[in-house]
Amino acid sequence: MESQIELSFEDIRGKQCAKLIRFIGDLDATNIEFVLEKVCNLINEGIVNIIADFKQLRYVNSTGLGILLHFSKTAREKGGCFKIANINENVYEIIEIIGATTLLEIYDDLDEATAALT
Amino acid sequence: MAKTEDNNEKKVFPYCRKISFPFSVNVRFPGDLDYIPAVRKFVSELLQVSNFSSKFAYRSEIIVDEICNNAVAYGCRTDDAQIELVNSIFDDRIEFTIRDQGGTKDNLRRLKTAVKTDADGKKEQTQQGLGLEIVRMLSERLDVVIDEENLTSVHVVRKREDDREELRPSN
Amino acid sequence: MTTQRMEIDIQEVPGAEGVAILHFSGDLISESVRRINECFSAVGKKGKTYAIVDMTEVSLISSAALGEFMGCRKRLIEQHGDLVFSGLDLEMRTKLNLMGATKIFRIYTDIRTALNSYKWEIERQPEKIHVSFPPYLKIVPPLRQLVSRIARQKGYGNRDSFRIETIVDEICNNAVEHGKPGADDLIDLSVIIDPDKIEIDVRNMSDPDKVASLTALLLPENAEVDKLKPDVKRGRGLTLIKMLSDKLSVECTDRGTSVRVKKVREE
Numbered sequence: 001m002e003s004q005i006e007l008s009f010e011d012i013r014g015k016q017c018a019k020l021i022r023f024i025g026d027l028d029a030t031n032i033e034f035v036l037e038k039v040c041n042l043i044n045e046g047i048v049n050i051i052a053d054f055k056q057l058r059y060v061n062s063t064g065l066g067i068l069l070h071f072s073k074t075a076r077e078k079g080g081c082f083k084i085a086n087i088n089e090n091v092y093e094i095i096e097i098i099g100a101t102t103l104l105e106i107y108d109d110l111d112e113a114t115a116a117l118t
Numbered sequence: 119m120a121k122t123e124d125n126n127e128k129k130v131f132p133y134c135r136k137i138s139f140p141f142s143v144n145v146r147f148p149g150d151l152d153y154i155p156a157v158r159k160f161v162s163e164l165l166q167v168s169n170f171s172s173k174f175a176y177r178s179e180i181i182v183d184e185i186c187n188n189a190v191a192y193g194c195r196t197d198d199a200q201i202e203l204v205n206s207i208f209d210d211r212i213e214f215t216i217r218d219q220g221g222t223k224d225n226l227r228r229l230k231t232a233v234k235t236d237a238d239g240k241k242e243q244t245q246q247g248l249g250l251e252i253v254r255m256l257s258e259r260l261d262v263v264i265d266e267e268n269l270t271s272v273h274v275v276r277k278r279e280d281d282r283e284e285l286r287p288s289n
Numbered sequence: 290m291t292t293q294r295m296e297i298d299i300q301e302v303p304g305a306e307g308v309a310i311l312h313f314s315g316d317l318i319s320e321s322v323r324r325i326n327e328c329f330s331a332v333g334k335k336g337k338t339y340a341i342v343d344m345t346e347v348s349l350i351s352s353a354a355l356g357e358f359m360g361c362r363k364r365l366i367e368q369h370g371d372l373v374f375s376g377l378d379l380e381m382r383t384k385l386n387l388m389g390a391t392k393i394f395r396i397y398t399d400i401r402t403a404l405n406s407y408k409w410e411i412e413r414q415p416e417k418i419h420v421s422f423p424p425y426l427k428i429v430p431p432l433r434q435l436v437s438r439i440a441r442q443k444g445y446g447n448r449d450s451f452r453i454e455t456i457v458d459e460i461c462n463n464a465v466e467h468g469k470p471g472a473d474d475l476i477d478l479s480v481i482i483d484p485d486k487i488e489i490d491v492r493n494m495s496d497p498d499k500v501a502s503l504t505a506l507l508l509p510e511n512a513e514v515d516k517l518k519p520d521v522k523r524g525r526g527l528t529l530i531k532m533l534s535d536k537l538s539v540e541c542t543d544r545g546t547s548v549r550v551k552k553v554r555e556e
Binding site: 004026028029030059061062063065066090093094097098 | 151152154155173176177179180183184187248249251252255256
Binding site: 135136137141142143144145146147148149150151152153155156157159160163164167168191194195196197199200 | 305398399401402404405408416417418419420421422423424425426427428430431432434435438439442443
């Protein structure tokens with residue numbers, strides 16, 4: 001059983017091989033399998049430019065952060081990117097503590113993240 | 119607002135007592151990941167009803183999550199292993215003590231490595247190290263004790279934040 | 290690149306007769322298929338229907354080997370068992386996902402978690418949660434949500450979980466209200482949950498003067514009367530618990546009062 005997380009997927013207008021993923025809920029050890037499968041499937045299908053909208057992501061722990069770094073690495077290896085937008089203050093703090101702010105591509109909002117897509 | 123709530127509470131429950139510090143709430147649950155989300159949210163809500171700020175509660179939720187995940191991953195040997203989380207709540211701080219069954223030799227070695235800080239102040243960045251690093255950053259004190267029988271207990275102290283910090287505008 | 294020879298070690302689990310843990314190591318390639326098949330035949334002959342395949346030491350898995358695991362799983366499922374994986378690292382999980390295997394096989398972080406899942410789902414073994422807390426009314430809402438969330442996490446539906454939340458709320462409120470005035474004794478909440486039912490036990494040191502009124506509320510005639518009094522704010526708790534649960538009992542001894550409720554899963 002997994003803790004509550006929902007992922008919704010949307011196309012990004014005018015961008016090739018790109019998707020917007022909205023994370024809703026808590027990202028933790030109980031649901032990384034689910035998230036891993038969904039996002040890796042996208043990357044494997046060739047959708048290598050991903051923007052993750054964290055506006056409704058309430059919570060993330062070290063395990064969750066581990067897979068975010070994995071997505072970033074995998075997308076880059078395939079010539080794409082994994083950008084994060086709209087992080088709330090609490091989640092940002094955890095990313096900062098781990099020292100992952102430089103490893104992840106973080107943007108203030110969706111417009112900024114979309115504009116940075118090549 | 120809070121006063122009105124208290125008054126209403128008194129009318130319906132004339133015998134109810136107000137929270138007085140310190141008090142302790144103990145939770146014992148199976149060494150299974152399934153239980154952690156519910157336990158960590160319980161602690162967060164417990165702190166909020168004890169008049170700690172929501173930010174304090176959130177940070178404490180992360181501490182509980184990380185120490186519980188460690189206990190499940192590294193401190194349980196048998197399938198019926200139980201984990202005990204003691205939440206001692208004072209008016210100025212919370213102390214968590216988590217006790218598990220004690221892991222295998224290999225797990226204990228990894229735990230010791232994750233806790234240890236080398237001479238240059240660098241920590242080994244294992245997955246477990248990452249979790250304990252978050253705990254260390256969010257708390258005033260973190261002690262890991264492994265007794266002669268390899269039973270592990272982790273003790274964390276987190277102090278109530280200054281009100282001014284809560285009001286500090288975010289960038 | 291040289292291939293690492295595949296090794297298999299079969300382990301039985303005391304107390305879980307139907308389970309076999311298979312520790313694989315090395316490279317699982319097309320040449321390994323025959324040995325994998327033989328290994329599962331040996332497991333089947335021992336009457337084991339639930340196989341936990343430990344992949345911690347596996348460095349490579351080919352599509353041919355994965356196909357063999359699928360065949361073995363099919364045979365185990367026909368005997369009401371399963372084949373599950375444990376101990377895969379992130380890289381290996383990603384590879385299995387790419388091969389479409391994560392849609393077929395259940396994957397657990399470690400052997401213990403896989404074994405727990407077997408005991409829960411197949412043996413329907415109960416799990417226990419215990420909370421001790423001081424008699425403060427404000428602690429009850431977080432507490433009732435703790436139990437409700439656990440029920441939801443363990444697969445209970447929204448309706449069942451909501452009813453469980455109401456039951457915990459009512460019993461704990463009663464325990465807080467009927468506790469001995471001035472007593473510092475903690476209230477004990479025990480929950481035993483399995484896939485079919487949940488049992489809740491709340492124990493506290495009761496005020497002897499209130500025990501009589503508490504037990505009286507259990508009488509059907511009193512419960513009905515209370516229900517009809519619009520000006521009475523409290524006292525409907527036990528009536529409500531009775532309506533929501535399958536069994537309710539109250540036991541008063543020198544050690545305190547224990548209210549026990551059993552609720553069978555409906556959804």
